[in-house]
Amino acid sequence: MMSASRLRWIAIVLAVWAVVVVARLVQVQILEHRVWEAESARQRERTVEVEEPRGDIRSRDDRLLAGSVERVAVYANPRKIPRDQRPGLATKLARLVGRPRGEILADLERRDGFYYVAKDLDPQVAEAVSRLRQRGVGTLRTERRVYPHGSLAGPAVGFVNAEGDGQAGLEAFYDRTLRGVPTVYRELRDGRIASTSLDLRLDTLGRPGQSLVVSLDCRVQQVVEEELTLILSQTRAKGASAVVMSPVTGELLAIASLPSYDPARVGQTPPEGRRNRAVEDALEPGSTFKPIVVAAAMAAGVLDPWEMVDCSGGGIQIANVFIRDHALYGLLPVRDVLAKSSNAGAIRIAHRMAAGQLDATIRNLGFGQPTHVELPAEAHGIYRSPQHWSALSRAGLALGQEISVTALQLARAYAAIANGGLLVRPTLVLETRDRSGRAVTPYRPQPATRVLPAQVASSLATLLESVVEDGTGKAADVPGYRVAGKTGTAQRASAGGYAAGRHVAWFAGFLPMxxxxxxxxxxxxxxxxxxWAAEVAAPVFGRIAGRVVTLLGVQPTSGERV
Structure with missing residues (x-):
């Protein structure tokens, strides 16, 4: 007979076991009820997402840059198709979708559940599939992305991959906005994870993507790309980029990068040709940076626009390094330092300032930081803080060295000179619209920041007119319009120095003054x-500007020559 103490121990163990079981039941059925309910649903159901129509991308002049055309996809679920019907079905589907019968039959025998037989088919295929009246086979709406203007603004517009995901340009930056929310279907399965007799059922209705209205003007973009194409063929240059922008609002009327690509045929373009040079290539700006140094000196109060500057008669010695000038200049007024692009004069001006004063203007004008334009992969450029400068750094900056900039960064800085000293944010997107055309997010310009005194900006803009009137930028002249700007010829930087025979030609300017x-x-x-920029970049600027002012109806400067 079992002792009383042993019975007590058995009772205690049973009681503890019962408490554990009850606690686990409470945990599973009450505390974790939703977790296990979701796991049960996951095992019984499978979801199928179908993308809703992707939004369009339209230019400010209402040209369709990117859109979508309706297509269909044919799907099959072999678990719902009896084996003896599969050979005949494969024959019928082969005729409809354009795939070999053997491939389709092999998929039907091999696959275990829902899959796509073919995608990107003519919508008429849907009616033909429905006439088959075959359980386990159906169609879902899909779409194909189209780019009616081909390579025009290709790097800015970007492209999507086979799954419809934005991969570059606006297509990537605004991917979530453009693609909307997919419609979700559910496929029910039994306890053995086999499909039930039910077909796909709608679970969640999606929402079409929103469309973008961008600031690009297709007419202006076309002009820019034509002129860049011409100069590439004439000079056999590796590439080219250009920006046309409103200096007041920051709206980009054109942003070109050549070689370009057709987003519909991006697979034919090597990766090197897919980047947007205007925002991704950071290069030394050469003498286009001299006006930035002059602006810093005037803002610091160490230079007046009417002053004479000692250009040292052919060059200047800095830290035991002799830097040559373009000619034997002596005393030059500031306007001629810019017009003749005197190296010695610009260096003399840079050395009037403390390092912090020059640094402050460079940073305030946006160099060394992204512009935050609505494009992916934007380069920050390279610019070092004064604590990392050498004895030659101020001289190097005066010549547009020891710094690299993108075309868009340079445009933003020159806009501050053109508009009276305000730093604007470059923008590509004016508004987003829903499927009905109603504005969802209307355009709200970012407030500009004052970075130069108005008088400094105005004086510098007037000084830059001399570059076009009788300096290195004569080829940028547009008859009838007062033009201001600056040339810049830079060497291509390489590891530890500069590459022989590799140069970059710049021109940055604005009109009409x-x-x-x-x-x-x-x-x-x-x-x-x-x-040489005076012979390569300046003429391109002049031709672009001359054509664009005509396109946009910009009036000639009153009282100027026509």
Whole structure:
């Protein structure tokens, strides 16, 4: 007979076991009820997402840059198709979807559940599939992305991959906005994870993507790309980029990068050709940076626009390094330091300031930081803080060295000179619209920040007119309009120095003075036949500006030559 103490121990163990069981039941059925309910649903159901129509991308002049056309996808679920019906079904589907019968039959025998037989088919296929009246086979709406203007603004517009995901340009930056919310279908399965007799059922209705209205003007974009194409063929340059922007609002009327690509045929373009040079290529700006140094000196109160500057008669010695000038200049007024692009004069001006004063203006004008334009992969450029400068750094900056900039960064800085000293944010997107065309997020310009005194900006803009009137930028002249700007010829930086025979030609300018409405930056990368900016970049600026003012109806400057 079992002792009383043993019975007590058995009773205690049973009681503890019962408490554990009850606690676990409470945990599973009450505390974790939703978790296990979701796990049960996951095992019984499978979801199928169908993308809703992707939004369009339209230019300010209402040209369709990116859109979608309706297509269909044919799906099958072999678990619902009897084996003896599969050979005949494969024959019928092969005729409809354009795939070999053997491949389709092999998929039907091999696959275990829902799959797509074919995608990107003509919508008429849907009616033909429905006439088959075959359980386990059906169609779902899909779409194909189209780019009616081909390579026009290709790097800015971007492209999508086979799954419809934005991969570059606006397509990538605004991917979530453009794609909307997918419609969700559910496929029920039994306890053995086999499909039930029910077909796909609607679970959650999706929402179409929103469309973008962008600031690009297709007419202006076309002009810019035509002129860049011409200069590439004439100089055999490696590439080119250009920006046309409103200096007042920051709206980009054109942003071009050549070589370009057709987003519908991006697979035919090597990765090197897919980048947007205007925002991704950071290059030394050469003498286009001299006005930035002059602006810093005037803002610091150490230079007056009417002053004479000692250009040292052919060069200047800094830290035991002799830096040559373009000619034997002596005393020059500030306007001629810019017009003749005197190296010694610009260096003399840079050395009037403390390092912090020059640094403050450079940073305030946006260098060394992104512009936050609505494009992916934007380069910050390279700019070091004064604590990392050498004895040659101020001289290097005066010549546009020891710093790298993108065409868009340079455009933003010159816009501050053109508009009276305000730093604007470059923008590509004016508004988003829903499927009915109603504005969802209307355009709200970012407030500009004052970075230069108004008088400094105005004086500097007037000084830059001399560059076009009788300096290195004569080829940028547009008859009838007062043009201000600056040339810049830079060497291509390489590891530890500069690459022989590799140059970059720049021109940055604006018109019509005294109240500019257009700002244009041109960058020609590694021209072979001729690399001087005065002969390569300035003429491109002049041709672009001359055509654009006509397109946009910009009035000639009153009282000027026509």
């Amino acid at each position: 005294p109240s500019p409405s257009l700002l244009i930056v041109v960058c020609i990368d590694e021209p072979e036949s001729n690399y």
